[in-house]
Amino acid sequence: MSTTTTEELSATTLLRFATAGSVDDGKSTLVGRLLHDSKSVLTDQLEAVERASASRGQEGPDLALLTDGLRAEREQGITIDVAYRYFATARRRFILADTPGHVQYTRNMVTGASTAELTVILVDARNGVVEQTRRHAAIAALLRVPHVVLAVNKMDLVDYQESVFAAIAEEFTAYAIELGVPEVTAIPISALAGDNVVEPSANMDWYGGPTVLEHLETVPVTHDLSHCHARLPVQYVIRPQSAEHPDYRGYAGQIAAGSFRVGEQVMVLPSGRTTKISGIDLLGKPVDVAWTTQSVTVLLEDDIDISRGDLIVPSKDAPATTQDIEATVCHVADQPLTVGHRVLLKHGTRTVKAIVKDIPSRLTLDDLSLHPHPGQLVANDIGRVKIRTAEPLPVDSYADSRRTGSFILIDPADGTTLTAGMVGESFASPEPVKDEAEDDGWDF
Amino acid sequence: MTTTVATVEEGTDSPYALSHLDALESEGVHIFREVAGEFENPVILFSGGKDSIVMLHLALKAFAPAAVPFSLLHVDTGHNFPEVIEYRDRTVARHNLRLHVASVQDYIDRGVLRERPDGTRNPLQTLPLTEKIQSEKFDAVFGGGRRDEEKARAKERVFSLRDEFSQWDPRRQRPELWNLYNGRHAPGEHVRVFPLSNWTELDVWQYIAREGIELPEIYYAHEREVFQRGGMWLTAGEWGGPKDGETVEKRLIRYRTVGDMSCTGAVDSDAVTLDQVIAEIAASRLTERGATRADDKLSEAAMEDRKREGYF
Numbered sequence: 147m148s149t150t151t152t153e154e155l156s157a158t159t160l161l162r163f164a165t166a167g168s169v170d171d172g173k174s175t176l177v178g179r180l181l182h183d184s185k186s187v188l189t190d191q192l193e194a195v196e197r198a199s200a201s202r203g204q205e206g207p208d209l210a211l212l213t214d215g216l217r218a219e220r221e222q223g224i225t226i227d228v229a230y231r232y233f234a235t236a237r238r239r240f241i242l243a244d245t246p247g248h249v250q251y252t253r254n255m256v257t258g259a260s261t262a263e264l265t266v267i268l269v270d271a272r273n274g275v276v277e278q279t280r281r282h283a284a285i286a287a288l289l290r291v292p293h294v295v296l297a298v299n300k301m302d303l304v305d306y307q308e309s310v311f312a313a314i315a316e317e318f319t320a321y322a323i324e325l326g327v328p329e330v331t332a333i334p335i336s337a338l339a340g341d342n343v344v345e346p347s348a349n350m351d352w353y354g355g356p357t358v359l360e361h362l363e364t365v366p367v368t369h370d371l372s373h374c375h376a377r378l379p380v381q382y383v384i385r386p387q388s389a390e391h392p393d394y395r396g397y398a399g400q401i402a403a404g405s406f407r408v409g410e411q412v413m414v415l416p417s418g419r420t421t422k423i424s425g426i427d428l429l430g431k432p433v434d435v436a437w438t439t440q441s442v443t444v445l446l447e448d449d450i451d452i453s454r455g456d457l458i459v460p461s462k463d464a465p466a467t468t469q470d471i472e473a474t475v476c477h478v479a480d481q482p483l484t485v486g487h488r489v490l491l492k493h494g495t496r497t498v499k500a501i502v503k504d505i506p507s508r509l510t511l512d513d514l515s516l517h518p519h520p521g522q523l524v525a526n527d528i529g530r531v532k533i534r535t536a537e538p539l540p541v542d543s544y545a546d547s548r549r550t551g552s553f554i555l556i557d558p559a560d561g562t563t564l565t566a567g568m569v570g571e572s573f574a575s576p577e578p579v580k581d582e583a584e585d586d587g588w589d590f
Numbered sequence: 591m592t593t594t595v596a597t598v599e600e601g602t603d604s605p606y607a608l609s610h611l612d613a614l615e616s617e618g619v620h621i622f623r624e625v626a627g628e629f630e631n632p633v634i635l636f637s638g639g640k641d642s643i644v645m646l647h648l649a650l651k652a653f654a655p656a657a658v659p660f661s662l663l664h665v666d667t668g669h670n671f672p673e674v675i676e677y678r679d680r681t682v683a684r685h686n687l688r689l690h691v692a693s694v695q696d697y698i699d700r701g702v703l704r705e706r707p708d709g710t711r712n713p714l715q716t717l718p719l720t721e722k723i724q725s726e727k728f729d730a731v732f733g734g735g736r737r738d739e740e741k742a743r744a745k746e747r748v749f750s751l752r753d754e755f756s757q758w759d760p761r762r763q764r765p766e767l768w769n770l771y772n773g774r775h776a777p778g779e780h781v782r783v784f785p786l787s788n789w790t791e792l793d794v795w796q797y798i799a800r801e802g803i804e805l806p807e808i809y810y811a812h813e814r815e816v817f818q819r820g821g822m823w824l825t826a827g828e829w830g831g832p833k834d835g836e837t838v839e840k841r842l843i844r845y846r847t848v849g850d851m852s853c854t855g856a857v858d859s860d861a862v863t864l865d866q867v868i869a870e871i872a873a874s875r876l877t878e879r880g881a882t883r884a885d886d887k888l889s890e891a892a893m894e895d896r897k898r899e900g901y902f
Contacts, residue, residue: 158609158610159609160608160609160610160613160614170845189875189876190849190877191877198680227763228745228765229744229745230737231737232737232738234792239610241788244744257765257766257767260767261768282712366607381620381626381627382626384653384656387656388657391655394655398623400616400617400623400654400769405606429615429619429654430651434741437606439613439616440616441616441617441620441652443625454627463640478767492770492772493770548768552767552770554767556772556774560773560774561776562762562764562768563765
């Protein structure tokens with residue numbers, strides 16, 4: 147047990163990440179190893195694993211069994227689902243979206259990736275980049291997960307050869323860059339033996355990079371506000387109407403992107419009325435400025451009509467409102483999505499009626515080819531969709547804002563969540579490759 | 591210990607990165623406001639335990655300076671710690687809240703439920719709870735459950751649809767994408783909402799320390815008359831212990847979880863301040879449940895414990 151102090155435990159940030167890997171790539175072992183070697187598995191849990199391992203005739207504790215409850219349930223066909231797991235080091239808290247690896251579980255990886263800042267994609271060093279790896283990379287790119295880690299696992303089974311790792315890392319990185327993934331970190335590991343997961347490996351002294359955990363602890367949580375459009379979806383209007391606060395009228399919500407400042411000129415959408423921010427309450431205490439993802443209450447100078455579902459934005463940086471949305475979607479429900487389907491669309495805090503006007507294409511993740519006019523999308527399909535909404539919505543491109551560029555479609559009949567949607571282009575255009583000569587003489 | 595609990599920005603992150611407690615708090619508040627915006631008649635399950643106390647604290651912050659727009663619901667097993675009931679009533683009065691009580695004892699007195707031979711009333715909570723949800727027509731029911739508690743809870747949704755029998759069907763779970771929670775439900779169905787889904791036991795304690803939240807005294811070390819049953823230290827009392835062969839002794843203990851007296855075990859502890867409690871938990875090699883159910887090391891323990899919580 148590390149001797150972490152109370153103070154250290156509090157001075158941490160939160161990183162949400164997701165794992166992706168095929169069934170035999172050792173994902174459960176990696177997750178188990180991370181939990182175990184970061185001392186996040188407590189004695190009673192470990193004893194349960196040891197007992198279970200022994201009863202199966204295994205010599206040592208099988209770390210994959212730490213997440214085995216889920217697997218057992220999968221085998222019984224009870225659920226095929228994302229599980230969320232928690233662990234911490236002195237530097238950071240982690241929320242891990244543990245997603246099943248089967249191809250038919252695309253929707254689960256999409257679900258996990260939707261809130262992730264980082265995705266760990268596992269490959270088996272013996273097999274290298276396979277179709278499944280390309281699918282995982284494509285989903286990370288579609289969901290615009292800022293950081294991608296390629297964990298080349300089972301290095302112990304290829305004699306810890308640098309050349310094996312280098313070839314896989316190069317092939318994957320080239321593919322990921324083509325998809326517009328902004329950052330790839332490749333790490334050679336053995337989840338089973340513990341190489342480069344938490345502790346640096348003595349078997350791969352040729353590798354000079356971080357271990358998986360070190361990287362998770364130090365990767366910057368991205369909040370580059372200068373390039374963000376500020377957005378505040380109004381969740382709830384707070385009106386105490388009490389003797390103490392007779393005239394208080396606050397617009398509560400979680401800032402979806404960017405920052406807001408007292409005195410700033412803002413516009414309320416869809417009405418388009420403008421006013422100024424006269425105050426910001428950060429959960430009870432007044433502040434001058436607030437930013438994503440703080441939950442705040444904003445007070446405005448003018449008494450204008452605002453309700454749940456409205457969007458507060460800077461006057462100088464308002465999105466266009468539209469009733470026609472073109473998006474890439476991942477269909478997550480068992481019943482198909484068809485042209486003409488009448489649905490509900492939830493965007494931010496607003497839910498409106500909508501109709502699926504067209505499904506121009508379905509994407510084949512294996513080779514990124516487009517299948518034109520598939521007629522419908524079934525569970526786990528990814529495709530392009532044109533939607534007409536009953537009311538104008540202020541949507542951003544998903545490339546600009548993961549929160550105000552995303553939506554879900556809901557079946558109005560039974561409330562099923564049908565589809566995850568991302569507004570705008572599917573894949574980011576890759577960063578232009580800089581000519582080496584161009585860098586000469588520039589020292590940033 | 592003289593440590594203070596503060597939120598400090600991590601060096602590797604942008605100055606706009608929230609501390610983990612701020613991020614969890616903001617997410618919890620967002621969840622409360624979503625429910626307030628989308629449901630007709632929500633209620634907060636309030637047991638007087640630390641998780642429900644943190645839930646209520648988040649709700650108070652989410653709607654300040656207005657009142658919390660929800661009532662509270664307590665399932666009273668009849669075997670509750672008197673300190674906890676006293677805390678409950680004081681809290682309700684202080685915040686001018688409305689409290690609903692579903693009483694297991696009433697059901698037993700009316701002959702609808704029968705006392706179990708082992709004396710535990712946890713499995714008996716389900717009927718009073720679900721009937722109260724139906725009779726009051728609650729459409730959203732906040733629970734303090736956390737995903738770190740056990741494997742099955744690790745897959746629970748933040749918005750968890752329950753059918754007209756309050757049953758949880760893993761097959762009907764909706765994928766939760768981004769922070770776009772889907773609260774649609776048919777009449778008679780309701781949604782269980784878990785604002786602390788992403789919190790761990792340590793997060794809860796650190797937040798209690800940061801916010802200076804008052805807790806029932808039983809969470810801190812105190813001398814108490816206890817006896818051992820099934821490997822646990824149980825509080826002696828009229829509820830049914832000790833029995834023949836069980837001997838009462840005075841020990842310095844505290845509780846890590848608060849539930850029914852008949853099945854909530856105490857841990858030996860001399861932690862009398864929040865910092866001491868946090869240090870003790872941070873150093874503990876047992877989970878919250880493992881500590882209070884130290885004898886119960888089979889995988890069934892998780893299910894048992896879930897029933898002990900009663901609500902999920």
